[in-house]
Amino acid sequence: MNVAIIGLARSGYAAARLARHLGYQVRVSDARVPAHHSADGEAALEKHAAELRAMGVWVELGAHTPACVEGADVVVISPGVSDKAQPVAWARAASIPVISEIEFAVRHTTARIVGITGTNGKTTTTALVAHMLNHAGVHAIAAGNIGQALSGVVEHANGHQTLVIEISSFQLETVQSFHPHVAIWLNLTPDHLDRYETMERYAAAKGRMFMNMTPDDWALVWLPDRKIVEPFLARCGARAVWIDEKGTWTPSPREPYGAVCRDGRLYTVFNGIETMHAAVDDTQLIGPHNSVNMLAACAAARALHVPNHLLCEGLRSFRPLPHRLEVVARQNGITYVNDSKATNVDAMQQALHTIQPPVALIAGGHDKGMDFRPYAPLVRERVQRLVLMGAAAQKLREQFDGVADTVVARSMREAVELAARAMPHGSTVLLSPGCASFDLYNDFEHRGNDFKECVHRYLMSQT
Numbered sequence: 001m002n003v004a005i006i007g008l009a010r011s012g013y014a015a016a017r018l019a020r021h022l023g024y025q026v027r028v029s030d031a032r033v034p035a036h037h038s039a040d041g042e043a044a045l046e047k048h049a050a051e052l053r054a055m056g057v058w059v060e061l062g063a064h065t066p067a068c069v070e071g072a073d074v075v076v077i078s079p080g081v082s083d084k085a086q087p088v089a090w091a092r093a094a095s096i097p098v099i100s101e102i103e104f105a106v107r108h109t110t111a112r113i114v115g116i117t118g119t120n121g122k123t124t125t126t127a128l129v130a131h132m133l134n135h136a137g138v139h140a141i142a143a144g145n146i147g148q149a150l151s152g153v154v155e156h157a158n159g160h161q162t163l164v165i166e167i168s169s170f171q172l173e174t175v176q177s178f179h180p181h182v183a184i185w186l187n188l189t190p191d192h193l194d195r196y197e198t199m200e201r202y203a204a205a206k207g208r209m210f211m212n213m214t215p216d217d218w219a220l221v222w223l224p225d226r227k228i229v230e231p232f233l234a235r236c237g238a239r240a241v242w243i244d245e246k247g248t249w250t251p252s253p254r255e256p257y258g259a260v261c262r263d264g265r266l267y268t269v270f271n272g273i274e275t276m277h278a279a280v281d282d283t284q285l286i287g288p289h290n291s292v293n294m295l296a297a298c299a300a301a302r303a304l305h306v307p308n309h310l311l312c313e314g315l316r317s318f319r320p321l322p323h324r325l326e327v328v329a330r331q332n333g334i335t336y337v338n339d340s341k342a343t344n345v346d347a348m349q350q351a352l353h354t355i356q357p358p359v360a361l362i363a364g365g366h367d368k369g370m371d372f373r374p375y376a377p378l379v380r381e382r383v384q385r386l387v388l389m390g391a392a393a394q395k396l397r398e399q400f401d402g403v404a405d406t407v408v409a410r411s412m413r414e415a416v417e418l419a420a421r422a423m424p425h426g427s428t429v430l431l432s433p434g435c436a437s438f439d440l441y442n443d444f445e446h447r448g449n450d451f452k453e454c455v456h457r458y459l460m461s462q463t
Contacts, residue, residue, distance in 0.1 A: 004069045006087045007078025011101040013048045014149035015076050020055050021155050027058040029068035072096050076104045079170045100171040105150040106178050110159040117167050117206050118186025120347045121293045126166040128297040132314035136306040140164050169205040179212040182303050184220045184296045189346035203228050213238040218303040220296050241299045245291040259295035268302050278315050287354035323448035328455050333425030336455045339432040340448030345370050348434035358384040358427040360419035365435030367392040372399040379403045387419045391439040416454040
């Protein structure tokens, strides 16, 4: 088989290695020019290219040429590659199938799959499910958008593991045989509107996760998105488990499966029988959005037959991931919180609902076409100082006009200083950008790490 791979970041590199491991002929194309990137990015791109060439892979960098898809039986695209990219157009003009890296990987494994999608909460839920399964003695590997490319896992796996896969709408657009035994739909809120013209198209992309499921499989769905997801479930017949953090759902003969939070406790209901797992306060995850994540993970563990005592132990022992409401420091009565993973406005408002005011909010970055104006009342209620940065700063300033003391920072260092200045005892400096990071940073982790470093430097200067 001849495989063309577009993009040589983490997932493209892993897909190329897997393809060579399987004995395929491989061509890789990346339009990036190494000299135009940071030292780390340049080194990684050139290192990957050199390693693949040594394995017999044809590699081109700096521009895509028609040769990159010449003779290909399938074209594999990385998550960051647009479906309008030139190699995709060449492939489709030649009737060559175009698939995602995750689709390519799942075609070459017999492992049981848990698939997790949603606008927000995917990474935390993926890590939590994998943690709970491993605690119970089930060999689980977290992969996909969580940081470890699925192709890299499949290259070294033996098929007996459970793969817990965080999968985005971009990756789902081109899946064909992806078939999770357990699928988790966490939520659908406005995001990536620079890629999808309508919310309906965004939902349709995510809904492809269910397309190959059967009545033997489990679909765990956030209750408020019932009307969006029910048409997908009607076509596949998977068993629905409704996730309700507000405690309004009740079981019935037609709906015997659910996961609910009532009176601060997490329950699942299977075949009408209710099981209590933990009090929210006994876990290390804070905020109503994390109740949804924990309920989904509990229901997934139940669907995979994890004994309740091991489920509870795994749930309570899980530690929050970095860059997600991560407490960085406390000094002089001010708490500094890194929520760099909040790359859309819904995630930002979840953080504001979780953190007690007064708040100095650092927001901004790469604009993904979102409308922030509906959230102005929440910002007015909870934010005392608003520090804006990045490409979206002017738009945010206009849409949040008059809601808080607002300033624009030229760097993260300046943003931290402006946010902390004159804030009262008991307040929080919160980085929750509501935007992507790509205008100033490589990714949200790069941005969050810069925030943490700037906080520590600022606090050292205050001692």
